Amino acid sequence: TRMVLLGPPGAGKGTQGQMLSQRLGIPQIATGDILRNAVANGTDIGLKAKSYMDAGDLVPDEIMVEIIRERLQEPDAQQGYILDGFPRTVAQAEALDEMLEAIGQRLDRVVHVDVDNETLVERLSGRLICRDCGATYHVRFHPPAKDRVCDECGGELYQREDDQEETVRSRLEVFAERTQPLVDYYRQQGIYHKVDGDREPETVLGDILRLTEAG
Numbered sequence: 001t002r003m004v005l006l007g008p009p010g011a012g013k014g015t016q017g018q019m020l021s022q023r024l025g026i027p028q029i030a031t032g033d034i035l036r037n038a039v040a041n042g043t044d045i046g047l048k049a050k051s052y053m054d055a056g057d058l059v060p061d062e063i064m065v066e067i068i069r070e071r072l073q074e075p076d077a078q079q080g081y082i083l084d085g086f087p088r089t090v091a092q093a094e095a096l097d098e099m100l101e102a103i104g105q106r107l108d109r110v111v112h113v114d115v116d117n118e119t120l121v122e123r124l125s126g127r128l129i130c131r132d133c134g135a136t137y138h139v140r141f142h143p144p145a146k147d148r149v150c151d152e153c154g155g156e157l158y159q160r161e162d163d164q165e166e167t168v169r170s171r172l173e174v175f176a177e178r179t180q181p182l183v184d185y186y187r188q189q190g191i192y193h194k195v196d197g198d199r200e201p202e203t204v205l206g207d208i209l210r211l212t213e214a215g
């Protein structure tokens with residue numbers, strides 16, 4: 001399966017992507033995670049990307065397309081993947097289509113995880129992430145057993161730089177302006193599906209898996 005998870009910041013793309021990856025045995029390719037790793041490691045891409053990310057803006061398309069071009073060539077991506085956070089602009093979607101077409105492939109489906117803005121602000125301002133394994137928590141909706149400690153690996157939990165309320169609001173605007181047009185783009189291709197993301201994670205997962213099995 002070659003799947004795209006589309007959705008505003010905080011919709012649960014990362015949460016669903018992690019679960020789908022385990023269930024389907026294919027990698028979750030999250031461009032936000034790739035960029036945050038690049039920033040943490042001080043690579044060229046990281047240096048270029050940091051200011052955009054901190055402001056809640058999109059990193060330029062050329063950089064993103066190159067990241068994906070390389071990532072999709074890795075051995076673990078040959079049996080399918082879940083793209084989480086890419087594409088985010090029509091230019092990125094077109095570049096991806098061209099890339100796939102060149103090797104005789106196409107996307108199977110695009111799943112839009114839909115959640116209203118007030119819920120998104122609430123989710124993101126309470127989100128905590130494990131520094132060591134990347135697991136995601138929420139201070140109220142999904143608290144760790146021990147304060148600021150990861151249930152999975154014992155790592156330290158932290159709040160993301162761009163999860164402050166003001167930055168969250170700009171990210172939501174950027175989604176509406178730059179990413180929302182992808183709904184029509186993929187509708188026209190006949191591979192667009194929307195799921196209600198404002199339910200228990202397992203319930204949302206069930207819907208996505210049913211879409212996947214439906215072919």
Ligand code: AP5
Pocket residue numbers: 007008009010011012013014015016031032033035052053054056057058059060064084085086087088092123124126127128136137138141142162171197198199200201204
């Ligand atoms: P990225 O890391 O992709 O951030 P995002 O799209 O803003 O998405 P998030 O990770 O914030 O949310 P999510 O949908 O994964 O939700 P999650 O599962 O964590 O991108 C960051 C930045 O990188 C961008 O701003 C941009 O600068 C740059 N970038 C990345 N890709 C790019 C691209 N292609 N082009 C240009 N720039 C790019 O859940 C959120 C919270 O809600 C958690 O606390 C979770 O526990 C909770 N939660 C999840 N599901 C549920 C549920 N069903 N019910 C209740 N709570 C839930």
Ligand code: ZN
Pocket residue numbers: 130131132133134135150151152153154155
């Ligand atoms: Zn952890």
